[in-house]
Amino acid sequence: MTPTRTVEITGAQVDRQDEVLTPEALELVARLHRELGARRLELLQARGRRVAEIAAGGTLDFLPETASIREDDSWRVAPAAPGIVDRRVEITGPTDRKMTVNALNSGAKVWLADFEDANTPRWESVVEGQLNLLDAINRTIDFTAENGKAYTLRPDDELATIVVRPRGWHLPEKHIRVDGEAVSGSLVDFAVYLTTAGRRQVEKGLGPYFYLPKMESHLEARLWNDAFLLAQEALGIPRGTIRATVLIETIPAAFEMEEILYELREHSAGLNAGRWDFMFSIIKTFRTRGADFMLPDRNTVTMTVPFMRAYTELLVRTCHKRGAHAIGGMAAFIPSKDPAANEAAFAKVRADKTREANDGFDGSWVAHPGMVELCTEIFTSVLGDRPNQIDRRRDDVHVTAEQLLDIASTPGDVTEAGLRNNINVGIQYLAAWLGGLGAVAIHGLMEDAATAEISRSQVWQWLHNDVVLADSGEKVTRELVERLVEEEVATLPGSPADYAEARATFLEVAIADGYVDFLTLPAYERMP
Ligand SMILES: CC(=O)SCCNC(=O)CCNC(=O)[C@H](O)C(C)(C)COP(=O)(O)OP(=O)(O)OC[C@H]1O[C@@H](n2cnc3c(N)ncnc32)[C@H](O)[C@@H]1OP(=O)(O)O
């Protein structure tokens, strides 16, 4: 019997959805799902097998089977594409209407339009985000906010280039079912953008550009490359038009940077150092391995600690060896209305971007329009009139596996203050996420899915490794965490009842015996 071939939308009707959920978009989603869906699931299972090997005493290293790719000096990635040659400052943020206009107008060279860390994959946000991108590219996004403020795109040619970050391979999109199966959120975000706004970008002489998150191996990059090949061929778009920058933000991927560039070489737009998910991945991957992999309080881990230096230096070296952009990461400090806090935030971002520019990065990320000018100034002081410094080879850098895994020498303590902060931030973030906001300011810092993952994973790791807090001398136990959860929730604005669902989700991902791979998975289950 021939299996039934169906494409079904189960999400609530969203105004104007037919403009982005077109027959062509849905057909491409279905084709990608049918041809690549099984491989995606196999690769997700391979992640689990690797963690099990590490739990049993294994480790990570550069792969022997791909040594020839690393040793072959002859290959390079494709030359930089129009609109993403000069990337000295990139702003990131969700794709709601206001943020779309503000980001495009911000003066940044690139806008990372986020369906991932800064986004809640509510069905309405998934669809409206795509509509906002389409309206932005058609320059029809003008609107007036409820407070009367009018938003319109700047009239000059200085709009940021749009680079879309689809969801990671792990997240399903439960509102679209192909042949009765839930599809990948990554493939939905990719296919809908490509067939609608992305195709308009091609007509305008730019391209459909992507940032690819949370990958753990070059085989996952190969899967993306195969999705690009299939989609370009299906839509009659010339091969190599799509470009993608890969976030190196997992510890296994840090050992496969060259292989990832190689897999995507005709579509590659370089690599980015996604520091927050990188830290999350270290905790997650080595969570059962005791003191050798125990990071101190989240806010004390800086980019100058040895393992972070090893990772960022290797990233610049790898990119420039292959003719690719190396893009820096996110300093989470955002402008504040309090003058002292504001001055401190700007000083921290200045130091961060200065180090990146001097290390050879070609540009970096900011979370807020107020930081665009500062980042531009710092990179311009190093780049001058050059659009990037890809030709600055870092052959002086030699990074070993031991250096990438040197977590133990990170200075700092695990304290009750750190535990309380993780609980407080984790619950506040989850409350925002469940309410539809994927990025929020908490205690003067930008918080998103990646930083919240660190918070809850540290609690899990400290609890399951019997850590004793340096300041109070108490051991981290389930009872202690539950007591601090009650105390911290009592300090939050509103009533404790407002946090009931966030609190329950937090406890599920922070103290349960079984470790949940991503907090967004159970949180997504709680969403209609
Ligand atoms: C680990 C990672 O992946 S990092 C990348 C993912 N994370 C992100 O992208 C976070 C992006 N940043 C943000 O979402 C926001 O800056 C927040 C939530 C942290 C703070 O936002 P707010 O509380 O609105 O800040 P604030 O009130 O200072 O904003 C001032 C103005 O700037 C706008 N703005 C702030 N950040 C952004 C942004 N990233 N993009 C576009 N506009 C922005 C606001 O919309 C607001 O506009 P308005 O004056 O027209 O109302």
Ligand SMILES: O=CC(=O)O
């Ligand atoms: O996506 C970026 C990160 O730091 O995580």
Ligand SMILES: [Mg+2]
């Ligand atoms: Mg990330």
